[in-house]
Amino acid sequence: MKNQINAESARRLLQSQGWLTQRPQQFQIDILQYAQLLAYDTGSYTHHIGDEPGGVFAVVQGSFGVLGPNLASGVVMGHVHRAGAWFGEGPLIFGTRRLLEFRALEPSTVMHVPLVALERLQHRDPDFRNQIMTLVAHSSLLVSRAVSDLLIRRSEQRIAAVLLRVSGADGLTGPSVTGPVHLTQSIIAELSNCSRHTANVTLKAFEQRGWLEIGYATLTIHSPDGLRSFLTEEN
Incomplete structure (x- = not known):
């Protein structure tokens, strides 16, 4: 790992860059209070396509390749997430198994918020789901840009x-x-x-x-x- 980072420093980083900075302060506090610091070695996965539903991840250090299914090539990489990026919101919003998989491209650290904590927050605050939906929109913009790049x-x-x-x-x-x-x-x-x-x-x-x-x-x-x-x- 490049530099060891503690949970409090990781929370501060995520509140200073990326998607979370655009969300209300109380939402930031609520979601980060359940976040757990996890480390991944190069080549390891947060989850695979088809895995059971789970929580969301936020990159603190390192990078993760975003991989999805391809009819011709199996599973291919379409993007790279770096510090400040959040991913894994699909199961909470759509109730599905994992649709994508994420592989550490180098020693990396994330904050992980378990699905049970997300569901608890969603039940407690009706606006919580609306805030998570902005992450869906953010992810959709990334997909659109990736497709646009490949059309060049x-x-x-x-x-x-x-x-x-x-x-x-x-x-x-x-x-x-x-x-x-x-x-x-x-x-x-x-x-x-x-x-x-x-x-x-x-x-x-x-x-x-x-x-x-x-x-x-x-x-x-x-x-x-x-x-x-x-x-x-x-x-």
């Missing part, structure tokens, strides 16, 4: 769009990230629906332009504006 025809531009979204460099899907983030070239290829060769060549070209820096299983985005400008270039 030119692979190099598609990779640029994916990098902006999953690295956190643009600040649109969470707090703006300026330092190195864990992203391997194989993950970028999967997220961008292209070959590893195409991803590798494109990333090296972006590095030569000074837009990013490639490290060992990491990327640092130096120029989000450069990537954005590239997205508007003519083919």
Whole structure:
């Protein structure tokens, strides 16, 4: 684990970035009072598709790949959650088993609020469900953006769009990230629906332009504006 963090520090972090910051203060207090700090090793899962219903998770440190079913390829990764991101609201809202699965891409820490606690809060406060529904809306916007990125025809531009979204460099899907983030070239290829060769060549070209820096299983985005400008270039 990068840095050990206690539960109180984790609560403060979640109240300072991400979806929860947009919710009323009392809601923040209510949901966080039941949150439990959990750690995940690289490659471990919070849950799998089809698992029994459970609670919600909030990323405190590290990152999680968001994986869903694909008719052609089985289970594929579509996004990466970083600090401040919340997920797992489906069972509470829809009463279903798990529809997605989340894999730690590096040693990671989350706050977990059990389903029984969420149901207790929902029973106590009629507005609680409305607040959770805003997380559903937030997740839907992420899905819409991921689909939009994959509809970009030119692979190099598609990779640029994916990098902006999953690295956190643009600040649109969470707090703006300026330092190195864990992203391997194989993950970028999967997220961008292209070959590893195409991803590798494109990333090296972006590095030569000074837009990013490639490290060992990491990327640092130096120029989000450069990537954005590239997205508007003519083919």
